[in-house]
Amino acid sequence: MRDAFARAFYDASQLNSKLFMVVADISPASKIANFKTECPSRFIDVGIAEQTLIGLSAGLALRGFKPFAYTIANFAIYRPFEQVRDDVCYQNLPVTIVGMGAGIAYSPLGATHHTLEDVAVMSSIPNMTVLAPCDPAETEAAVHFAAGHTGPLYLRLGKAGEPNLTAQAQPFEFGKIRQLRPGSGACVLSYGPITKMACDLADKLQAERGIPAAVYSVHTLKPLDTTGIAAVLKQFPLVVTLEEHVERGGLGAQVKQLAWETAAPCRLHTFALQDRFIHLYGSHQQLQQAHGLSVDQLYPQISNPFQGTSLHG
Amino acid sequence: MQTTLATTSVSDEIRFGAAAFDVSAAQRRCRAMRRRILELSQRLPALHIAPAFSCLEIVDTIYHGLMRQAPDGRALDTFILSKGHGALAQFAVLEQLGVMSRADLDTCCHPDGHLGGHPDYGSPGIEASTGSLGHGLPMALGICLAESERSRAASGQAATVYVVTSDGELMEGSTWEAVLLAPTLKIHNLVVFVDLNGYISGGKTSVYHPNLYPVADKFRAFGWQAIDCDGHDQTSLTKAVDSKDPLRPLAVVAKTVKGQGVSYMQDKPMWHYRSPNPSEYQQALEELAEPDSNALDPNTGRSSASPERGSQI
Missing domain, CATH: 3.40.50.970 (Thiamin diphosphate (ThDP)-binding fold, Pyr/PP domains)
Structure with missing residues (x-):
């Protein structure tokens, strides 16, 4: 980057x-x-x-x-x-x-x-x-x-060595969520380099459950594309947010708010950094794991249909 | 956005210097502006009268004696009141120049007006928002570099940026970041006046920080030219700037009196915020009366018999 x-x-x-x-x-x-x-x-x-x-x-x-x-x-x-x-x-x-x-x-x-x-x-x-x-x-x-x-x-920005995720994506448009890959059964909203993990999570849903999961880059966090996200919340039965940021004031909290305001019928999982300073001095990936963020830690949570926030029954 | 300082244009760019500066007219102007500020104080609370009075001669000198203007009245140089709580001094000078209207000041700090207790970028004649101490000098560095870049493109002389700081601002780390950096970046088109009134709201600066003094030596140690002078002696202020080294930034360390002009306010910390009561107000007006009041406009302090150069801009 x-x-x-x-x-x-x-x-x-x-x-x-x-x-x-x-x-x-x-x-x-x-x-x-x-x-x-x-x-x-x-x-x-x-x-x-x-x-x-x-x-x-x-x-x-x-x-x-x-x-x-x-x-x-x-x-x-x-x-x-x-x-x-x-x-x-x-x-x-x-x-x-x-x-x-x-x-x-x-x-x-x-x-x-x-x-x-x-x-x-x-x-x-x-x-x-x-x-x-x-x-x-x-x-x-x-x-x-x-x-x-x-x-x-x-x-x-991230640092260096991030893979390219947008080669097949829609063009970048300021203020609009950007579809990186299409899907139907689930959708992952993410931003920043951790979007690679979102793509891997979508791959695992497809490979193990046969659920075609869409992935969107929410590159514009302010102003947030509330119209686009509301459409996602309406379209997909399972919506996941994943961010390398605490939930409070991040994407997850805002999507939850929007889900409530729009009476979204979906299941919603919001994955974020924990609200604490973790004294772990390892690799980027190891610190993400300490915060509970890895495909192996996230997948069991979203693949169980009885987990997650279902805001409106 | 740059200020238009004039409603009347002059024939050519003017560089006012000590020789041309009419000190007795300036003294009358400053007395009139003090009366005007006191008048406002009878309607508005907490207007920082004493901090405005300590820098009034400095601000008047910058506008009337130092800043250049283009033939169309546009200000070529920039003024930033880094000690934003002295706003009434700048507002009074701008009103006197016709940049701000009488109504602008009459409605200061009033819901129907648009001026507050500190200068706001976008108000007539205000080049930067200040109020939190220690912000003016870093912004001034950016303006200096911008003016140098512009002048390089136009093969002309870079405009000068004039800044007024308080001695309290010399306690802010950001001020010293900028003081250290300015000579490193070879910024030469910068003049900083330190309004050395010796007080912050809690008491004497010399008690807080005995090692702050002598101030000029601190600037010199960081590569500046520094000149001590009397901040209420407008001849000494213009002379200091006339002796500026063209290759270095200049600090004019101007000894002032907080509450200058009104005997009972001088060097009394409570007048940092307080407004005079009616009898105190009358006493102040008597102390600031013109020796020959018939010859002067009561509001502007201009002599009708001898139009001064300052009245042009």
Whole structure:
């Protein structure tokens, strides 16, 4: 995803001389290095100073430029939260805050380097838009959208090595859930790199129960495609949400709310990170498992028709 | 968005300097603005009168003596009141300039109005929203870089950004992030006035932080040019800026008096928030009366006999 982000930003910068790359102690890699060489005045490294990363970016935007403020996700939004809220969102400025390695991708580094609750925190600020692409190709589409966006945007990225999931998908459309694969008996809604697990879960449902399960990327978390999700809740007898984020303020809680509001007839499972800091310093996959998130842990829960939330009997 | 400072255009770009700055007219203006702020205080609660009075001469000097304007009246330079709680000083100057209307100030902090207790981006003449301390300087860095980028494209001179901070803001970490960073980024088109009134709402800054002093040395240690001066002596303020090193940011450390102009408010922390009662109000008006009140407009402080340069913008 990092490389896809860099490529897409570089490509967008060729078309738009207003783009700035503002980083906080991130070495320019991939095509960002090309951008720095070719446009040195539009590449700014503020060092380890995240409040200034965001404040300075707001200042650039106040004068008509379009900065991408880029660092590891937890540093990009937690340390400078007030700058994100006051300088960017309150003034409604076109600053894209790029949070790399979001969720628990930096598993061995501990919770100081995780964002368990970033979608909830960013989505709660007025004027903010939140995008979380599921793979490198969707990341490129999201970057091109962000480059033309006229307001604050939080771009939640993974790290590196994510597989491509969208080769056969419908085109990316901002604000709309995106079908990655069709299905009828079940549907999994997910976002970010954990969407790969959603696809694997769908494969297992098909292989072991013969249930053709659809998978959607909910890349736009704010504004949420309530119409599209309501249609999913109406169409499928079993709906699953899967996210690398706590449920409160995440996709799961919002889908549950929508299911109640629309009197959805489906069974609904919401899988998310647990509401706690887990001191496990293993691989990304091992930390996901500690939170209860793996195909082997999830499958038994959804394959039993008597489990899950059935909101309206 | 950039401010239009004038309803009357002037013939050419003007760089006001110490030699051209009419200090006695400025003193009259500032007395009139103090009276106007006191008048507002009789209708509105908690207006931060004393913090506005400490920076009034600084703000007046920036608008009338330092900022340049284009022939069409557009401001070429930028002013940010980082100590947003001094808003009444900026509002009074903008009213005096005709950028804000009398009705704008009359309805300040009133549900029918559009001005609050702090400057809001989007209000006439306001270039950035402030109120939470420590935000103005990082945003100013971004505007400085944006102006340098613009001037590079236009082969012109980069516009200057003027910022007023309080000494209380020097307790905020974000301020020092930006102070450290500005010379590193070779930002040269930045002038920061520190309104050194010596108080935060809880008491004396010298008691809170004896090691904050001398302030100018801290800026110098980080690569700035720094000049001490009397923040109520407008000649000394303009002279400080006239001696600016063109290659470095300048900090003008301006010693001021909180509540300057009204004897009973001076250096009394309770006037950080309090409004005078009717008898206190009358006493303040007497202290701020014009020596020859017949010659002056009671609201603007302009002399009808000798139009001053400041009245043009």
